[in-house]
Amino acid sequence: MAKSVFITGAAAGIGRVTALKFAAKGYTVGGYDVDEAGLASLRDEITKLGATAVTGHLDVTDHDQMVTRLDEFVAAAGGRLDVFINNAGILVAGPFEELAVPVQHRMIDINCKGVVNGLHAAHPHLRRTPGSVVVNLASASAIYGQAELAVYSATKFFVRAMTEALDVEWGPQGIRVISMWPLYVQTAMTHGVSTGTTKSLGINLTAEDVATDIIAAVEPSWLRRRLHQVHFPVGRPAKLFAAGSRFSPAWLTRLLNKRLAGTE
Numbered sequence: 462m463a464k465s466v467f468i469t470g471a472a473a474g475i476g477r478v479t480a481l482k483f484a485a486k487g488y489t490v491g492g493y494d495v496d497e498a499g500l501a502s503l504r505d506e507i508t509k510l511g512a513t514a515v516t517g518h519l520d521v522t523d524h525d526q527m528v529t530r531l532d533e534f535v536a537a538a539g540g541r542l543d544v545f546i547n548n549a550g551i552l553v554a555g556p557f558e559e560l561a562v563p564v565q566h567r568m569i570d571i572n573c574k575g576v577v578n579g580l581h582a583a584h585p586h587l588r589r590t591p592g593s594v595v596v597n598l599a600s601a602s603a604i605y606g607q608a609e610l611a612v613y614s615a616t617k618f619f620v621r622a623m624t625e626a627l628d629v630e631w632g633p634q635g636i637r638v639i640s641m642w643p644l645y646v647q648t649a650m651t652h653g654v655s656t657g658t659t660k661s662l663g664i665n666l667t668a669e670d671v672a673t674d675i676i677a678a679v680e681p682s683w684l685r686r687r688l689h690q691v692h693f694p695v696g697r698p699a700k701l702f703a704a705g706s707r708f709s710p711a712w713l714t715r716l717l718n719k720r721l722a723g724t725e
């Protein structure tokens with residue numbers, strides 16, 4: 462029986478490219494999203510690669526739907542859930558006080574509650590599957606709170622904390638829990654976004670870059686497995702910021718973030 466991967470937010474961007482990469486490796490791919498037209502074309506592309514695709518409508522904020530879709534997928538995949546990817550997310554940028562509260566709440570609903578729904582519903586399936594892995598899409602904005610992205614950045618700190626906590630809780634159950642920390646990626650999410658840091662740092666990564674690193678993180682080298690890496694910064698700047706924030710004093714990290722945000 463082929464290995465299986467369930468991906469939320471798979472119709473576009475990072476989720477879509479990741480789905481295609483797993484399909485190319487022979488995985489049974491579950492692609493779920495609110496964008497059904499995007500899912501239909503994804504299913505066609507996966508089928509052309511000779512892999513099995515299961516797709517369906519899923520709003521990650523709906524826990525009952527998450528349970529139903531996961532149960533359906535795992536049944537179709539022969540009872541196994543090897544990889545679960547919490548990828549669906551939204552970003553709204555701007556000065557905190559200018560973004561309406563319902564807009565801020567929607568980011569929390571999808572980026573935080575959606576992740577809780579997914580992890581809770583996936584757990585029994587992950588526990589039954591030897592060597593299972595959870596991949597949570599965090600962000601380089603989980604390194605230091607980001608100006609003009611305050612709530613988005615806070616949701617990614619939430620994802621970071623969930624990853625660290627469940628790595629410790631679920632490790633003994635044989636479930637690896639990891640997170641990806643890309644800096645800005647050229648997808649619909651960042652299209653038209655202009656903040657101090659998109660101007661100073663640029664939007665340079667591609668969905669392909671992130672998907673490549675997800676595959677490598679899911680199937681790590683012997684050394685990486687021994688080092689028990691939990692967070693995976695994507696791209697050189699994110700790697701530098703992640704390493705720097707561990708060693709530089711708090712005042713220096715803050716100063717760097719002010720400079721990059723253009724508020725100095």
Ligand SMILES: NC(=O)c1ccc[n+]([C@@H]2O[C@H](COP(=O)([O-])OP(=O)(O)OC[C@H]3O[C@@H](n4cnc5c(N)ncnc54)[C@H](O)[C@@H]3O)[C@@H](O)[C@H]2O)c1
Nearest residue numbers: 470473474475495520521549550598600645646648649650
């Ligand atoms: N693009 C970036 O710069 C960047 C950087 C770091 C991390 N990330 C994270 O990577 C993940 C994917 O981002 P992307 O850039 O591919 O975004 P994207 O906008 O290209 O794709 C997101 C997908 O999620 C789906 N989605 C949105 N709300 C949903 C919901 N309620 N239920 C189910 N699906 C839903 C969308 O329909 C879309 O297909 C997100 O969690 C994002 O925060 C993105």
